[in-house]
Amino acid sequence: AQTVTQSQPEMSVQEAETVTLSCTYDTSENNYYLFWYKQPPSRQMILVIRQEAYKQQNATENRFSVNFQKAAKSFSLKISDSQLGDTAMYFCAFMRYIQGAQKLVFGQGTRLTINP
Amino acid sequence: NAGVTQTPKFQVLKTGQSMTLQCAQDMNHEYMSWYRQDPGMGLRLIHYSVGAGITDQGEVPNGYNVSRSTTEDFPLRLLSAAPSQTSVYFCASSFNREAYEQYFGPGTRLTVT
Numbered sequence: 001a002q003t004v005t006q007s008q009p010e011m012s013v014q015e016a017e018t019v020t021l022s023c024t025y026d027t028s029e030n031n032y033y034l035f036w037y038k039q040p041p042s043r044q045m046i047l048v049i050r051q052e053a054y055k056q057q058n059a060t061e062n063r064f065s066v067n068f069q070k071a072a073k074s075f076s077l078k079i080s081d082s083q084l085g086d087t088a089m090y091f092c093a094f095m096r097y098i099q100g101a102q103k104l105v106f107g108q109g110t111r112l113t114i115n116p
Numbered sequence: 117n118a119g120v121t122q123t124p125k126f127q128v129l130k131t132g133q134s135m136t137l138q139c140a141q142d143m144n145h146e147y148m149s150w151y152r153q154d155p156g157m158g159l160r161l162i163h164y165s166v167g168a169g170i171t172d173q174g175e176v177p178n179g180y181n182v183s184r185s186t187t188e189d190f191p192l193r194l195l196s197a198a199p200s201q202t203s204v205y206f207c208a209s210s211f212n213r214e215a216y217e218q219y220f221g222p223g224t225r226l227t228v229t
Contacts, residue, residue: 033216044159045159047205047218053218092157101166101213102147104175108159 002027004094006107020067021077021110023092033095034068034075035051040088048090051075078109079112081087087114120221122207128227129197132199135194137224139207145219146212148190152176152203153223159206165190166213198229 004025012018036048051059051068056109059066063083068077079086093109123176129216149164161174174208175198179201181193188217190209194201204225 009156035216043223047217050216052200054140061206091156093128095216097214101164102153102170102210102216102218103123103145103161103164106160106161 002029002074002094002096002105004092004105004107006090006092006110008110009108010111012111012113012115015082015084017082018078018080019112020060021081021090021112023075023077023107025073025075025092025094025107027073027094027096028090029096035093035095035104036066036075036077037089037091037093037106038088040085045091049077060062065101067075082114085112086112088112119143120207120209120219122205122221123211124223124224125222128229129194130229131197131199133197134193134195135197137194137205137207137226138146139190139192139221140188141190141207141209141219142166142188143209143211143219144187145209146187147210147218148184149174149208150180150182150190150192151208152201153206154203162192162205194226195226199228202226202228 032053035052038046063080089109094105120141128215140172150162165171207221210218
């Protein structure tokens with residue numbers, strides 16, 4: 001079974017610092033997608049960044065970037081120049097296709113606090 | 117576009133009661149799904165639908181029913197609520213079964229006493 005593990009339940013950094021959130025996953029499939037979602041106190045799930053497994057180049061979205069290590073099954077999120085608005089729960093997620101339908105598997109989440 | 121909407125935002129039920137959580141999307145998305153989020157855990161898939169009239173079970177389907185009579189709506193029914201169903205419920209949609217990006221609703225916080 002596919003599993004997603006986030007080993008850091010909580011993290012805290014000062015504003016403007018860089019922070020890296022860890023994620024590992026387990027799968028025997030070759031084609032899949034990986035995501036980082038942000039969930040602020042409003043509870044809304046917001047897609048931060050995605051990575052296609054067949055792409056070797058790491059995805060980047062403004063201050064957010066990933067380090068995708070396919071052989072190691074590792075998918076970490078780096079937030080540069082962190083801002084107070086980055087305070088949220090962050091979930092790593094793995095998407096697979098079963099019988100033609102997409103299914104997301106989420107990690108347990110990392111609670112990130114950005115301190116002023 | 118309103119995106120994905122869910123009602124109600126909060127609900128308290130007694131054990132054994134039934135209710136329906138509503139989910140609607142106005143983006144003409146084929147694929148819709150329901151997740152539950154428990155403390156200390158990520159979201160887990162309950163049921164999903166790849167189009168009107170087609171539904172299937174996810175990871176944790178027991179105690180829940182769904183139907184999809186229209187493209188827009190995907191209600192989740194609790195037939196006989198149990199305290200173990202206390203959770204936050206999210207509905208999500210995507211363009212079709214191959215699309216990788218899912219759009220989430222704001223969630224419904226359900227408490228069963």
